[in-house]
Amino acid sequence: MTSEHTVRFDLVVIGSGPGGEACAKRAAQNGLSVAIVERRELGGTCLNRGCIPTKLFLGATECIHELAAQSKFKLLSGSIQPNLPALQKRKEQVLNGSRQGLRKSFEQLGIALFEGSAHIHDASHIDVQLSDGPQAIEFGNLVLATGSAPSAFPGLEPDGERILDSDGILDLTEIPESLILVGGGVIGLELGRFFSRLGTKITVVEALDRLAPFEDPDVSKTIAQLCKREKWKLLLGKRVQSLRSTAEHAELTLESGEELTADRVLVATGRGPVFDGLGLEESACTQDSRGFIQVDEYLKAAAGIYAIGDLNGQALLAHAASHQGQYVADIIAGKTSAPYSSGPMPWCIYGAPESIRVGKMAEDMRAEGLSPVVSQYALAANPIAQAHALAQGFIKILWNDGKICGVTAVGHGVSHLITQATLMVSESWTLADAHRIIWAHPTLDEALLHAILADQTAV
Structure with missing residues (x-):
């Protein structure tokens, strides 16, 4: 130099x-x-x-999911043929x-x-x-x-053929008949949802005892229920011993000795x-x-x-x-000298159902020696969720001394509520704050209002 x-x-x-x-x-x-x-x-x-290609894939196939939901009420019929190369x-x-x-x-x-x-x-x-x-x-x-x-545990490394990571699977041009997801967190759930919409048979192997293991347990339960309705096979609390590819399929062996095969395996165990x-x-x-x-x-x-x-x-x-x-x-540039503070961090899982989280969860409060108080609203009563025939899920508000300190939600379209929820937590809203604005009706947003006004209970 x-x-x-x-x-x-x-x-x-x-x-x-x-x-x-x-x-x-x-x-x-x-x-x-x-x-x-x-x-x-x-x-x-x-x-x-x-973020961008996965949301593009989920957005392009959302109509498949909504058609299936409406068809259960015999309101619509027909089929949508995905074109993965296109x-x-x-x-x-x-x-x-x-x-x-x-x-x-x-x-x-x-x-x-x-x-x-x-x-x-x-x-x-x-x-x-x-x-x-x-x-x-x-x-x-x-x-x-x-x-x-993407990272993987020793022995579970992707080979770029039948065993893929979240980078490689985004380039597939043929729809796999079956897919095993090693990991039931955000990446596995979102990519699993996309391929499920294309008709792929999904199996999830998760080492912990629930899907979305870092979310509210009620969120995990709701996600699991909806996945089971769509015939996903969930193997929770199971650890993978080995992976290998053959010319015809991928083979996965659990520590219990059980063997699974699929067209492809997605290793989604972290980054x-x-x-x-x-x-x-x-x-x-x-x-x-x-x-x-x-x-x-x-x-x-x-x-x-x-x-x-x-x-x-x-x-x-x-x-x-x-x-x-x-x-x-x-x-x-000398514009600030304060230590870094992120404020309440918003988290989202996309697909179906979506979930959001910002601020504290009940288990966080208990760990801090606080007594969590919750108010909750079921999306089954929301007209927008009803209109889409996707009314499963809820919004949960966590309170501390009469102020909102956490918001969790799961269900259709709840990612659109995340910024409002972040403001509510950041500004420590009270019941009175919910009445400072007019909430448009009918909207998904007003589900937040109903959750705020619902009866509060200690949990």
Whole structure:
């Protein structure tokens, strides 16, 4: 590295996913000179291999689910024939357009884009291997936003053929006759829902004793009931011993000795941080026991280096990464000096049924020595849920000293309630606050109002 070939920026961001994008844009708006480095496709995992393609798939097939629901009441009949190759083509069109838009937005803000692999050289320089050779970059501050990737336990690694991870399964162009989901969390449930709509026979193997194991137990119960109605086979509290592929199918063996076969297996057992080749050994960054980059209360990983989004393991969510990225850009620009605070974190599971969570759950309050109080409303009484013939589910409000401290919901379309629920928790609404606004009728939103006004009981 020689000085005449070195370019300098106030801020260099490695990774162009939601966190890196938000950080770079906010920093440029704050008047800093900014560069962003990306070794793969612009937009990171969320745009290319996560949030966006999965929601595109679920949105395109929602009509299949709604037709099935209406047909149970003998209101509609017929069939919908999915075209997976066409859907894959549509996915690429949407993603390409989004990547082009992202590139243009960087140009408009004067953000320099370096497409290549970054390696930390020392405390103030990185080297980027571009297609036409290396480029040395000096930085005032460095933000690591390299995200996460699917992870698997030893012996359960995907082979890219019959055994797939959440990246590989998104590229299938043939509908599998059967699919085993190893993991009943968010990723498994959402992708399982998509393939179930295409006609694939679904089996779920979950090591813990319930689906969506980190959600409210009543949410897990409702999701399981609806999956069983659609003939999903649920093997809960079961651990996988081994996986292997043959020319005809994938074979899974449980620790109990039971053997299962399917066209494909999706390994959805979690995600781990990505920093291979980054040269963390050249920095003072350290890892926690899970392998994520340790940060302080300002999201700083070392002098002049910050780690945001999935990389620090605080919340593996695109919106969490964006929020952290904007905060770090403001810290670097001197716009704030306060420690980072996310506020109530909204969580969603998409598909059918959807679920949301923000703030505390009853078990969280008990762990804090508090006595949870709950009010609840069944979506069976909501006219919009009834209109869609998808009235299963509920909204649950958690109270502490007369103030809302948590909202959980499961059912048709409840993801559309998440921002309102987040405001309710963030602002610690009381009963009186529910009457400050007019709630439109008929809407799904008013189910929140009915849940707030319902009788409160200790749980």
